[in-house]
Amino acid sequence: MKSSRKGPCRVLCGARQDDDLALPAYGRFERIQWSYSMDGTFKTPLRFTGLLDLSGPHAMAHLDYPVWAVVELDAEDPCEPTVDMDGAAIPGLLSFGSGFVLFRGARMAALSVFAAGENDASLKTPLSAIQDRSGVALAGDFGTATAGHEGLARAGFCGLAEAGMPDPEPSQRYADLSGLDIAGVAIAGVRGTALSGVEGLSIVEGGGTARAGDGGVAIATSFSPFSTVVAGHGGAAILGGTGGNVSGGIAVSTHGCRFLEVQLGGIGVAQYAAENLEIGEDALMIATALGPKAVIHLGKQATLIFREDSDEPEFTVFSSLSGNVEPGLYRYANGQFRQIDGMMGPGNIWESERLEPRSASSMPPPPTFDIGVEWWAAARSHDPQAQILREPVREDDIVVLCANIPAEDLAAGRKDGQWWFGAPWGRGELALTDGALCCLVRVEGEHEPHPGGGEQIGFRNGSALYRGTLRGAVAALRAFGAASVLDGHVAVAGHGGVARVSSRRDPVPAMGTWGERSVVLPELGEEIPFPVAPHAVLRGDPNRGCSPSLAVAGNEGVAICDGEAHAGERGVAWVAGLGVARAGSRGLAICEQGLALAGGQGIALNLPARIGGGEESQGGQAVAGLGGIAIARGVGSSAISGGRGVAIAMNVGRARTGNSGVAICRATGDAHGGASSVVVAQKGRVSGHDRALLVAWDKSENRWVHAVVGQGGIEPGVPYAARNGRLEPAPKPFLTEIRGKRWQEPD
Secondary structure (H helix, E strand, O other): OOOOEEEEEEEEEEEEOOOOEEEOOEEEEEEEEEOOOOOOOOOOOOOOOEOOOOOOOOOOOOOOOEEEEEEOOOOOEEEEEEEOOOOOOEEEOOOOOOOEEEEEEOOOHHHHHHHHHOOOOOOOOOOEOOOOOOOEEEOOOOOOOEEEOOOOEEEEOOEEEOOOOOOOOOOHHHOOHHHHHHEEEEEEEEOOOEEOOOOOOEEEOOOEEEEEOOEEEEOOOOOOOOOEEEEEEEEEEEEOOOEEEEEEEEEEOOOOOOOOOOEEEHHHHHHHHEEEEEOOOOOEEEEEEEEOEEEEEEEOOOOOEEOOOOOOOEEEEEEEOOOOOOOOOEEEEEEEEEEEEOOOOOOOOOOOOOOOOOOOOOOOOOOOOOOOOOOHHHHHHHOOOOOOOOOOOOOOOOOOEEEEOOOOHHHHOOOOOEEEEEEEEOOOOOOOOOOOOOEEEEEOOOEEEOOOOOOOOEEEEEEEEEEEEEEEEHHHHHHHHOOHHHHHHOOOOOOOOOOOOOOOOOOOOOOHHEEEEEEOOOOEEEEEEEOOOOOOEOOOOOOOOOOOOOOOOOOOOOOEEOOOOOOOOOOOOEEOOOOOOOOOOOOOOOOOEOOOOOOOOEEEEEEEOOOOOOOOOOOOOOHHHHOOEEEEEEOOOOEEEOOEEEEEEEEEEEEEEEOOOOHHHHEEEEEEEEEEEEEEEEEOEEEOOOEEEEEEEEOOOOOOEEEEEEOOOOOOOOOOEEEEEEEEEEOOOOOOEEEEEOOOOOO
């Protein structure tokens, strides 16, 4: 007979346990059983099984599956000993239906995480780090950092960072991994190696290697000479340095390279000199300065649009689409292509110059929310642009945190009989839009509790002490002495870095999104459709309501959270679900459903988000700046980068770059560039400023069409579409809106 028990404990198990039973990559989850009840009630059956210790029956924990997971069961998670056919408990085996996934990924790493939990040991040594409960693994110079699916791994000089499943074991290469999101983020320093899995992100600083799986993104930063950058099928590879190798479905070299390969049906751009170009079948390659003695392998139905020198005004087309040019290996010299024998591939890119690690700058003070300082000084230090009324707060004052109220409305007061609602001293539930302005209002006159209960109060009159970002408001409230702002969902890091806030509690998906399963009812002799719940729903922290969160970080960086998340110093700011995520200093800002920004050394992604039954989210935007590079993919996404940047909308959306940059829309969408930029759209419109190269696919003519702004009647700023073998004006307005604010033309 089974006896129920409670956590806390850890179990090791296979990540998939039958056709419709897969664990999420990270975080709190509930397995929701489909229900006959039409009132929306559901069950959480104990259908997962895992090992309490390594002496248990391995097969019954589904360890035959090539991906393993470590799950932490808290006191709130019901679990029971697994029983055999006779009802007897099986030693070392536990059944559960909810929990917190600490790690999901390669088996050796999962074993290390599980063993460390058993022995209460650290997952970090001087030369290694494995993802911990924060979902992050940070290693120093010469070290190795390993993170699981959807985790983040960062290593320093000559280090190795692995995230997701970058190199499957032999038994995994033919395994069915469908239904598992195995993306991850891997970042390595100078002469390091960064490896990530399917739809992952790999970044290397210089002289090293960045590899990402199918649909992934691999980047060598703009300070990265002699790097190798490779993305799998459908992925994007960007080489920001000089003298390296780059290969991907979208392949971009911004400062010249030794070898550039664009894969089947892809788009490649080589700015400055490129020595060897591999153009796959049905692919497009653009070379703004082909250079003398360049070697080109031209695939079937492939196109090269090039000019020999960047000072030349016109581009030339060399293509096997028409049938006049045979696919094969060619050498370009003296203005002509000559077919040659031989093979092509990435070469040795090392030079005699020795790359050194980046010198560490002096550490600035870590971010803090100080108590005992003037509240306006604390707020200003976190939001220099805020509107602040410098007045002291008395003991009998009531100050509420609320959504932004226009100054003229607040000055007039509420006359319609309704209330504005706010959280007194930032406590309690408060639904704020991530990234939007908020207010601290000193309540004046009548006020009353929220009719729905809780700590919020309603008011009709008040004075705005503060109007600005949530971070500045939190700093002011902390200076007032309020200790539980946002119900405590604020994480601050500094020095070593990493700050993470638990995910918000999500509701059970509506039954209309569940799907259906037909059930035969013998008494009726017919099939009746019943709702079927998703496999395992990530629902977030049951102790956390709808209030926004804030994870700041600083110094060594990384700030992962659910809504907002800043970073700074060594950067990275990660928001999975909901909005915002800045970065700064060394850059990188990953998001899922809204915005992402970056600054500093740039790179801002907006990765695809899956919600409910697997639908893509409607979020978008990924703005970069300075170091450039902004990639966005998914419904409604946009990618915007500053001067000399790279903006890529990998699926749908808009791509926009500044002067001398690259803007690519691989599927449906519009692309725009500044002066002397390269602008490509496969199923959309192109526009640019003076001397920009515009390239678009003409479906009716079955070929790529190009033109240069300022030549042949092509006007600056006018969107064009490919029709009848040429670019024709497409008058529909070209939108460049960012969350309601007009985007200014990049420098």
